[in-house]
Amino acid sequence: MKNTILITLLTLLLLSCSNKKQKGLPSDIEKETQNRIDIGYHLGTVIGIIDKDGTRYYGFGQMSLTDSLKPDRNSIFEIGSIAKTFTTALLADLELSGEIEINSSIEEYMPVFKQISAKSKRTITLEDLINHTSGLARNPTNVTIDDSNRYHDYSVDNLKEYLSSITIKDSIKSYLYSNLAYLVLENTIESKMGTSYESLLQERILGVLDMNDSHFVVPNKMRNRLVTPYADGKHETELDMGKFPAGGGLKSTAKEMLRFLEAQLGLHTTTLDKALKMTQVERFSNNNGKYGLEFEGKLGLAWEILERKESGKTIHLHRGGSNGFRSFAGFNLEDQIGVVVLTSGRRWYSDLGLKILDPTYPLTKAE
Numbered sequence: 001m002k003n004t005i006l007i008t009l010l011t012l013l014l015l016s017c018s019n020k021k022q023k024g025l026p027s028d029i030e031k032e033t034q035n036r037i038d039i040g041y042h043l044g045t046v047i048g049i050i051d052k053d054g055t056r057y058y059g060f061g062q063m064s065l066t067d068s069l070k071p072d073r074n075s076i077f078e079i080g081s082i083a084k085t086f087t088t089a090l091l092a093d094l095e096l097s098g099e100i101e102i103n104s105s106i107e108e109y110m111p112v113f114k115q116i117s118a119k120s121k122r123t124i125t126l127e128d129l130i131n132h133t134s135g136l137a138r139n140p141t142n143v144t145i146d147d148s149n150r151y152h153d154y155s156v157d158n159l160k161e162y163l164s165s166i167t168i169k170d171s172i173k174s175y176l177y178s179n180l181a182y183l184v185l186e187n188t189i190e191s192k193m194g195t196s197y198e199s200l201l202q203e204r205i206l207g208v209l210d211m212n213d214s215h216f217v218v219p220n221k222m223r224n225r226l227v228t229p230y231a232d233g234k235h236e237t238e239l240d241m242g243k244f245p246a247g248g249g250l251k252s253t254a255k256e257m258l259r260f261l262e263a264q265l266g267l268h269t270t271t272l273d274k275a276l277k278m279t280q281v282e283r284f285s286n287n288n289g290k291y292g293l294e295f296e297g298k299l300g301l302a303w304e305i306l307e308r309k310e311s312g313k314t315i316h317l318h319r320g321g322s323n324g325f326r327s328f329a330g331f332n333l334e335d336q337i338g339v340v341v342l343t344s345g346r347r348w349y350s351d352l353g354l355k356i357l358d359p360t361y362p363l364t365k366a367e
Helices: 002-022 027-038 080-096 112-116 126-130 156-163 180-193 197-206 220-225 254-265 273-280 350-357
Strands: 042-051 054-061 076-078 251-253 304-307 314-322 325-332 337-345
Touching: 027 042, 027 054, 027 350, 042 254, 042 350, 054 254, 076 325, 076 337, 080 126, 080 180, 080 197, 080 273, 080 314, 080 325, 112 156, 126 180, 156 180, 180 197, 251 254, 254 273, 254 325, 254 337, 314 350, 325 350, 337 350
Parallel strands: none
Antiparallel strands: 042 054, 042 337, 076 251, 304 314, 314 325, 325 337
């Protein structure tokens, strides 16, 4: 009899906690997330929220067209260019340890840039590469395919060949989004440190944050948790960035991405605190179009710093995308809240995260 009463009480308690947890996701976000799945823009989505009250996760849709299982906190997604914020965290950590200087000229690490920048008479720094103000093109032209997998067979020799064939003529700094810049950064890190970018990121960032389910190549034993890339009603090819994953090759889970944001917010103290704070500090501002029209706003080290006039809130964010995924990660230091949105599909994704971080942000109804 006592055991029956105890089991009943525990069941009621668990149901109560579950109901309370689900109320954490605003109804308009829940409705629109499901709407985008219903009309085929997305196949599977996981939203994660972290604040002072803990973490909450919400799964929608399915893992693939042939697997109706709903993705959850442990499902593995491609996070695309959000990987750049991990690269800058590594660079900040290397600077704090005196091994690399972010404000130093790239010529110190790759002499070919003396030729590249000779006509512009500019000093191009690692920070310029990080924040897309180096003048380098979005991608090199000597690749075999032109999609997210363009780097799967790209080599260091290919990179050096391309760099030796170009010059930057514009003497005025301007913003031009560049994945190529992150190939250069990765090569710089590896040349300076004498080891691979992947092993450095694992040792100094992922390992410190206990992100053991985040990989560039997902191990066979974990592939049953890998969400299948999806776009326009069909499966897409899994991302393979070969020797150059620093700009977008990382795959992770909502659970581990919230661990990253937890550290960014200072809710969990680690040896990376100073490095992560370095990446959040404003380094670049283009609010008046001085540096071109492609991007208007402010940047830390890879993080966009969005200052919302409507609410007065300041949000750090980054978006990511590959052939079959879109991703969003953002946080508000003052409100102590972080949000990750991971989805298999294309378009219509970042407003979900921004709306959670700032209720005044407009939510688009996809049709």
